[in-house]
Amino acid sequence: xxxxxxxxxxxxxxxxxxxxxxxxxxxxxxxxxxxxxxxxxxxxxxxxxxxxxxxxxxxxxxxxxxxxxxxxxxxxxxxxxxxxxxxxxxxxxxxxxxxxxxxxxxxxxxxxxxxxxxxxxxxxxxxxxxxxxxxxxxxxxxxxxxxxxxxxxxxxxxxxxxxxxxxxxxxxxxxxxxxxxxxxxxxxxxxxxxxxxxxxxxxxxxxxxxxxxxxxxxxxxxxxxxxxxxxxxxxxxxxx
Amino acid sequence: xxxxxxxxxxxxxxxxxxxxxxxxxxxxxxxxxxxxxxxxxxxxxxxxxxxxxxxxxxxxxxxxxxxxxxxxxxxxxxxxxxxxxxxxxxxxxxxxxxxxxxxxxxxxxxxxxxxxxxxxxxxxxxxxxxxxxxxxxxxxxxxxxxxxxxxxxxxxxxxxxxxxxxxxxxxxxxxxxxxxxxxxxxxxxxxxxxxxxxxxxxxxxxxxxxxxxxxxxxxxxxx
Amino acid sequence: xxxxxxxxxxxxxxxxxxxxxxxxxxxxxxxxxxxxxxxxxxxxxxxxxxxxxxxxxxxxxxxxxxxxxxxxxxxxxxxxxxxxxxxxxxxxxxxxxxxxxxxxxxxxxxxxxxxxxxxxxxxxxxxxxxxxxxxxxxxxxxxxxxxxxxxxxxxxxxxxxxxxxxxxxxxxxxxxxxxxxxxxxxxxxxxxxxxxxxxxxxxxxxxxxxxxxxxxxxx
Numbered sequence: 001x002x003x004x005x006x007x008x009x010x011x012x013x014x015x016x017x018x019x020x021x022x023x024x025x026x027x028x029x030x031x032x033x034x035x036x037x038x039x040x041x042x043x044x045x046x047x048x049x050x051x052x053x054x055x056x057x058x059x060x061x062x063x064x065x066x067x068x069x070x071x072x073x074x075x076x077x078x079x080x081x082x083x084x085x086x087x088x089x090x091x092x093x094x095x096x097x098x099x100x101x102x103x104x105x106x107x108x109x110x111x112x113x114x115x116x117x118x119x120x121x122x123x124x125x126x127x128x129x130x131x132x133x134x135x136x137x138x139x140x141x142x143x144x145x146x147x148x149x150x151x152x153x154x155x156x157x158x159x160x161x162x163x164x165x166x167x168x169x170x171x172x173x174x175x176x177x178x179x180x181x182x183x184x185x186x187x188x189x190x191x192x193x194x195x196x197x198x199x200x201x202x203x204x205x206x207x208x209x210x211x212x213x214x215x216x217x218x219x220x221x222x223x224x225x226x227x228x229x230x231x232x233x234x235x236x237x238x239x240x
Numbered sequence: 241x242x243x244x245x246x247x248x249x250x251x252x253x254x255x256x257x258x259x260x261x262x263x264x265x266x267x268x269x270x271x272x273x274x275x276x277x278x279x280x281x282x283x284x285x286x287x288x289x290x291x292x293x294x295x296x297x298x299x300x301x302x303x304x305x306x307x308x309x310x311x312x313x314x315x316x317x318x319x320x321x322x323x324x325x326x327x328x329x330x331x332x333x334x335x336x337x338x339x340x341x342x343x344x345x346x347x348x349x350x351x352x353x354x355x356x357x358x359x360x361x362x363x364x365x366x367x368x369x370x371x372x373x374x375x376x377x378x379x380x381x382x383x384x385x386x387x388x389x390x391x392x393x394x395x396x397x398x399x400x401x402x403x404x405x406x407x408x409x410x411x412x413x414x415x416x417x418x419x420x421x422x423x424x425x426x427x428x429x430x431x432x433x434x435x436x437x438x439x440x441x442x443x444x445x446x447x448x449x450x451x452x453x454x455x456x457x458x459x460x461x462x463x
Numbered sequence: 464x465x466x467x468x469x470x471x472x473x474x475x476x477x478x479x480x481x482x483x484x485x486x487x488x489x490x491x492x493x494x495x496x497x498x499x500x501x502x503x504x505x506x507x508x509x510x511x512x513x514x515x516x517x518x519x520x521x522x523x524x525x526x527x528x529x530x531x532x533x534x535x536x537x538x539x540x541x542x543x544x545x546x547x548x549x550x551x552x553x554x555x556x557x558x559x560x561x562x563x564x565x566x567x568x569x570x571x572x573x574x575x576x577x578x579x580x581x582x583x584x585x586x587x588x589x590x591x592x593x594x595x596x597x598x599x600x601x602x603x604x605x606x607x608x609x610x611x612x613x614x615x616x617x618x619x620x621x622x623x624x625x626x627x628x629x630x631x632x633x634x635x636x637x638x639x640x641x642x643x644x645x646x647x648x649x650x651x652x653x654x655x656x657x658x659x660x661x662x663x664x665x666x667x668x669x670x671x672x673x674x675x676x677x678x679x680x681x682x
Contacts, residue, residue: 302662303654303658306615307654307658308620308623308633308657309622310622310633311633311636314637321646323647396525400525400526400528402527403529403530404623407626417533431534431538432538434530435527438526442525443525
C-alpha cells in the first residue's frame with residue numbers, strides 16, 4: 001500500500017490555478033525528486049501534503065488516513081510527515097538542543113529527559129552533537145539546515161518533505177546537507193524533495209517527477225527522465 | 241519679595257513620603273505586570289485571534305488610547321459605583337493603570353508579533369504545534385524581545401502618569417506632596433522633592449526594565 | 464432640586480471643550496517653536512548646548528506632567544508672582560511638549576542615512592547648507608506622522624490642567640458631576656468628547672504613516 005496517495009489534487013490562488021489535477025502515489029522508502037520551472041507548482045504541492053496549503057479538489061491520504069483540514073487531522077498528519085524549509089526556520093530564542101527538544105515536549109508531551117536523549121541522538125545523526133548548546137545565529141547555513149533536519153527527525157515521521165532545502169545555501173555548504181539526506185535515504189526514509197540539484201536527484205532518487213504548469217508532465221526513474229526525456233518541455237528544462 | 245527655601249519639614253513628614261513612594265511603586269509593579277499580561281492577551285487577539293474578537297479589542301484599545309488617563313480613572317472610581325461596582329481608591333487606581341497599560345501594550349506587542357517571519361509560524365505548524373502552542377513557544381518571546389525597549393518606555397510613561405491617582409485620594413507620592421503642601425505651605429519645596437523622587441524612580445525603573453530584558457531574553461540577539 | 468437634562472450636561476461640557484482645544488493649540492504651537500530650538504541645540508556643535516538640551520529633555524520626560532503643572536502653579540505663586548491657572552497650564556504644557564517634540568524630531572534627523580551627509584559634504588556643502596537642502600527636507604517628511612501622533616498626547620495632557628483649576632473639559636466634568644450626581648453619564652460624555660477630538664488625529668497619523676511608507680517603497 002502507498003504511504004502517500006495524492007489523487008486529482010487541484011489548488012487555486014484566486015484566479016490562478018496552480019495545481020491542475022495531480023496524481024502521485026508514494027511507496028514507503030521511495031525517494032522522489034520533484035523538478036520543474038518556478039511557478040510550476042512544485043512547492044505548492046509539497047505544502048499541500050502537510051496541510052500548510054489547503055486543497056480545493058481531490059484528496060490526499062497519508063498512511064491510510066485522509067487529510068482533512070481540521071486541527072485534529074492536521075496535527076495527526078504533521079506527526080507522520082515532517083518538513084524541512086528553504087529558509088531553515090530555526091527558533092532563534094532556543095539553543096540547537098532546545099530547537100530539537102521543543103516540539104517533542106510540547107506536541108508529544110515527551111518528558112524532558114527523554115526529549116533530550118532523542119535530541120542528542122538526532123543531532124549526532126546529522127553530525128552536530130557538539131553544537132547542542134549553541135544558538136542558531138552562531139551556526140553556518142549548512143549547519144542550521146542540518147539542525148532543522150534533526151528537529152524534524154526527532155518527531156519520528158514516516159516521511160520527510162524537503163522544500164528546496166539547499167537553495168538558500170552557499171555552494172560549499174550544499175554538500176554537507178545533501179550527505180545527510182543521502183544517509184536518510186539509505187536508511188529507508190521516505191522523502192519527497194523539491195530540488196534543483198539534478199546530480200543528487202539522479203544519484204539518490206528512485207523516481208523523478210517533472211512538473212510543468214501545474215501538472216505532472218513526466219514521471220519515472222531518473223535514468224528515464226534525465227536520460228531519455230519524452231516531452232519538449234522537459235528537454236527544454238534540462239537544456240538538452 | 242525674596243523667598244527662602246525651607247526643607248526642615250522633611251524629617252517630620254518622612255513617613256508620609258515613604259508611604260507615597262511605596263504606593264507609587266506598588267501601582268507601577270502591579271500595573272506593569274498585569275498591564276503587560278493584558279496587553280499580550282489583547283495583542284494575540286488582534287494579531288492571531290478569532291475574527292469576532294478583533295473589533296472588540298480594537299474598540300477597547302482605541303478608546304483607551306484616545307482618552308486621558310485622568311478621565312479613565314474617574315470613570316472607574318466614580319462611574320462604576322453607579323453600576324453597583326464599589327471599590328477602594330487603591331483598587332480603582334490599580335485597575336485604571338492596568339486598563340491603560342493594557343491598551344498601549346497591546347499595540348506595542350502586536351507590532352512585535354506582526355514582525356515575526358512567516359517561516360516561524362510554518363515551522364511550528366509543520367512540527368505539529370497548535371496555533372496557540374506556536375504562539376506560546378515560538379512567537380511570543382522573540383516578539384517581546386524585539387519590542388522590549390518600546391514597552392519599557394511605555395511602562396515608565398505609565399508610572400509617571402500614575403501621579404493622577406492622587407486625585408481620587410489614592411495615597412501615592414503626589415498625594416503625599418499635596419498633603420505636605422497643605423500642612424506646611426511649603427509648596428515649592430514639597431513639589432521639588434517629589435519631582436526629584438519621581439525622576440529617581442524613572443531612572444531606576446528604566447534600569448530595572450533593562451535588566452529584566454537581559455535576563456528574560458537570551459543574550460544572543462534573535463535574528 | 465434642580466433637574467438637569469442630558470442636553471444641559473452636554474452643552475456645558477461642549478462649551479468647556481473649547482478651552483481644551485485652545486489650550487492644546489497654544490501648547491502645540493509654543494511647544495513646537497521651543498522644541499525646534501532645543502533640537503538645534505541638541506544636534507548642534509556646541510558640547511554644552513547638547514548637554515543642556517539633553518538635560519532638559521530628560522528632566523521633562525522623566526517627571527510627571529502633573530508635577531510640572533504643580534510647580535508652575537503653586538511654585539511660582541510663592542515667589543509673589545500671581546499666576547492664573549491658564550498661564551501656569553500653558554507654560555507647563557509648552558515646556559513639556561517641547562521636550563517630546565525635540566526628541567521625536569531628533570529621531571527623524573538621525574534616521575536620515577549617513578550617506579546623505581557624506582554625499583552632500585563631498586559636493587562641498589557646509590553644515591547649514593546640508594541641513595537646509597538635504598537633511599531637514601527629508602527629516603521633516605518622516606516627522607509628520609509622529610508629530611501628528613503626539614498632538615493626541617497634548618490634548619490628553621490638557622486634562623491634567625483641571626487639577627490646578629483651569630476650567631477645561633475635565634474640570635467641567637467634575638463640576639457637572641458634583642451638581643448632577645450622574646458620574647457615569649457625565650464622565651461618559653467627557654470621554655466621548657475627548658475621543659472625538661483625539662481619534663481623528665490618531666487616524667490621520669496612521670494614514671500619513673502608511674502614505675509615507677508607500678512613498679519610501681517606490682524608491
